Amino acid sequence: MATAKRRAIDHFPCNHLLDRKHKELGRDLEIREMTVPDFDSTIDDKIGDDLLRLIFTACHPVLSTEARLALTLRLLGGLTTDEIARAFLVPEPTVAQRIVRAKRALAEAHIPFEVPRGAELAARLSAVLQVIYLIFNEGYSATAGDDWMRPSLCNDALRLGRIVAELMPHEPEVHGVAALMEIQASRSAARTGEAVLLLDQDRTRWDQLLIHRGLAALERAEKLGRARSLLAAGCHCRLLRARALRPEETDWTRIAELYSELAQLTPSSVIELNRAVAVAMAFGPAEGLELVDRLTSEPSLKSYHLLPSVRGDLLAKLGRFDEARAELERAASLTRNARVRDLLHERIRACAVGQISERPT
Numbered sequence: 001m002a003t004a005k006r007r008a009i010d011h012f013p014c015n016h017l018l019d020r021k022h023k024e025l026g027r028d029l030e031i032r033e034m035t036v037p038d039f040d041s042t043i044d045d046k047i048g049d050d051l052l053r054l055i056f057t058a059c060h061p062v063l064s065t066e067a068r069l070a071l072t073l074r075l076l077g078g079l080t081t082d083e084i085a086r087a088f089l090v091p092e093p094t095v096a097q098r099i100v101r102a103k104r105a106l107a108e109a110h111i112p113f114e115v116p117r118g119a120e121l122a123a124r125l126s127a128v129l130q131v132i133y134l135i136f137n138e139g140y141s142a143t144a145g146d147d148w149m150r151p152s153l154c155n156d157a158l159r160l161g162r163i164v165a166e167l168m169p170h171e172p173e174v175h176g177v178a179a180l181m182e183i184q185a186s187r188s189a190a191r192t193g194e195a196v197l198l199l200d201q202d203r204t205r206w207d208q209l210l211i212h213r214g215l216a217a218l219e220r221a222e223k224l225g226r227a228r229s230l231l232a233a234g235c236h237c238r239l240l241r242a243r244a245l246r247p248e249e250t251d252w253t254r255i256a257e258l259y260s261e262l263a264q265l266t267p268s269s270v271i272e273l274n275r276a277v278a279v280a281m282a283f284g285p286a287e288g289l290e291l292v293d294r295l296t297s298e299p300s301l302k303s304y305h306l307l308p309s310v311r312g313d314l315l316a317k318l319g320r321f322d323e324a325r326a327e328l329e330r331a332a333s334l335t336r337n338a339r340v341r342d343l344l345h346e347r348i349r350a351c352a353v354g355q356i357s358e359r360p361t
Contacts, residue, residue, distance in 0.1 A: 182214030
């Protein structure tokens with residue numbers, strides 16, 4: 001009884017001290033919550049995908065857009081430094097430096113690895129969408145290796161794009177990017193195995209479900225407002241379907257117009273190259289070649305195999321086979337994808353005998 005009495009006496013001041021500590025910790029927590037960014041676990045639950053959570057986290061405004069994309073594509077997208085460099089048409093050391101600087105900046109700023117909400121979430125959306133589409137693009141047209149496509153990357157990007165569309169249903173840019181990926185992915189079955197030119201593909205193998213999903217996403221984006229990426233989606237949509245049941249019914253004139261609009265909205269040497277192809281199909285190879293020749297001095301396209309590839313095709317269609325063969329050989333030396341290289345060698349052999357397909361690469 002004496003021992004119990006002493007323990008009870010000691011217990012009362014201990015409880016009092018503990019209560020006081022709890023109150024102090026509560027006040028400290030309130031102060032901390034007022035000074036940190038606005039994050040919410042409910043947003044984290046809504047995203048419902050660990051990879052997407054990390055992408056939103058890594059695309060922090062403290063980094064430049066280029067650094068966000070490079071870091072996220074390397075650490076979370078599974079792309080190599082070389083593949084990222086190809087996506088941005090910059091030297092590989094430049095991308096490597098961006099990644100190193102991005103890591104250092106995040107560490108020095110003590111950035112919390114949490115999912116943002118509200119304005120913070122919206123501020124990172126554009127970078128997140130770029131990351132998702134670049135992952136898809138590498139899957140759709142592999143930089144290197146023996147396979148023309150990397151389907152797992154395409155599937156990951158499609159899944160992430162659909163989640164973002166559900167998470168932010170009122171953002172037109174989200175649906176525009178989703179439409180672009182769905183429509184491009186619909187051609188995957190016709191692109192397996194050997195490299196096949198677009199207009200030579202078996203259209204019966206195109207996935208109609210993905211086409212309908214893409215068109216539905218495009219309609220949602222149009223209803224919400226015209227986004228920067230929406231026009232790109234429209235270009236590829238017209239390129240894919242153009243209300244044509246057969247390749248020769250493709251409305252190349254309209255496609256060329258859309259690429260012209262896109263070039264004004266987001267100037268890019270790659271967009272100009274695509275426009276040149278559309279112009280060549282609509283108005284003849286001579287007009288297309290004139291546009292391509294303007295790009296030959298563009299530094300960003302110096303190592304881009306599609307520039308000499310397109311130029312070689314247009315030269316061949318004009319009967320200038322020796323020049324065409326030289327351009328196609330240069331394109332074959334620049335690509336590191338075995339399937340694309342095989343296709344280029346096939347066209348080089350066609351030039352040697354004075355025969356070339358009318359299909360654009």
